[in-house]
Amino acid sequence: MTAATHPAGAASAGEALRRWRELRRLSQLELSIRAEVSTRHLSFVETGRSRPSREMVLRLADPLDLPLRERNRLLLAAGYAPAYPETALAAPRLAAVRAAVRRVLAGHEPYPAAVIDRGWHLVDANDSLTVLTERVAPDLLAGRVNVLRVSLHPDGLAPHIANLAEWRGHLLHRLARQVELTGDEELAALEEELRGYPGAGRDRSAEVPGPDGIVVPLRLRHDGGELCFLSTVATFGTPLDVTVAELSIESFYPADERTAAVLRKRAGS
Template structure:
């Protein structure tokens, strides 16, 4: 347990002194825990992992390594205890229409989506839509959304940066493998200078080529604020809002079944 704790502390770039102050224990005691000379209580394991914002899944691993039973459940999303969560997700997804919205898990696997997501998927290879669908792979794959993304270099850099931050936070090896895969996709030559911000933009839009024009979206990310379950803590709701009136009108028309979605 001490070695795992030290790995998390170093990953968070926190000194023993700073962590001991945050957890209200002595630096000497923390040092003894990390070297295995002292066995921490269950409460101390939880306090130290909370101070370092260790994900709930990994807090369970720390508890097991220290000889304690896991504290945080990991209920399947389809299970009965998760009914209020599913209901909340359904309300959010339906309420966001006619704009697209999706729910993904820690691995970026698509769990739920509203009907408006179809706007984004024109021309995508059906093979990439076979479950389980990884939304990052779907977005950046040459047979996925990538050919339709007008600002692919910017959007690709944005998604890879998000994934890199998630890897730093979770130390998930599967996500590292996904990052390597996505980094090998075409498009590196289009990546912008990180210091060069798009002129006149307040946030980076997703610019999607569509029949008759271009759709422009701003994205937001939401999570459950007080999760006590591993599954709930790893759910992410990504919503896309129209970035201009032409896109808003196109989404309304698509939802009404009047015409294919086209931007101005």
């Protein structure tokens, strides 16, 4: 998705609403029914013949399933102040959030867990994450670390993943879905970069997991053997802050006893 088609690049709130509606593959009638507004009024808003109220913008944002960041952008385009704050994670206001995240990370030891933001940048992690990063080139772990780049780059984790094609397909499928839902240009650029890595391929149909499995595991070559992980993703259930809404915690669990034993030994437990 390019900047020209991104809804946030629209000249007006009405144009942005129309682009979001088209991105969600909804007709004006479908959106008007879901938002409980008249089709005529929605048409007037999209064409600029009627300026939507603040309440109308938020009402339309719900059935469009817009992220909090995009709701703020839509409000700004309509001439209103943002409805949702975006607080720095280090701010005192988010102390309870930071504490909750640290408890989750610490409680997950000796298994790896990481906190990532909307752009897949590493925000925090527990000590056990090193089992996934110890063979990654130092330059990929310097500065603002992108976990997808670390995972799929030829100098990153990729050469050590036994089921690389399967795991890469899983990650790219998640990223493509996120691009579709958010319309984010930076994520689209990241997806383009990752698909350009050697062996990544560009056929998305080949990335859909087969029907025989239960979940897609991460199989990591390690010290002459193989570690096998299952992963889960957790988010805050009722966020009203953009920063909190865009945080997620990815936790890795051992899929077999050998992996569990190796991780317990590394932790000295």
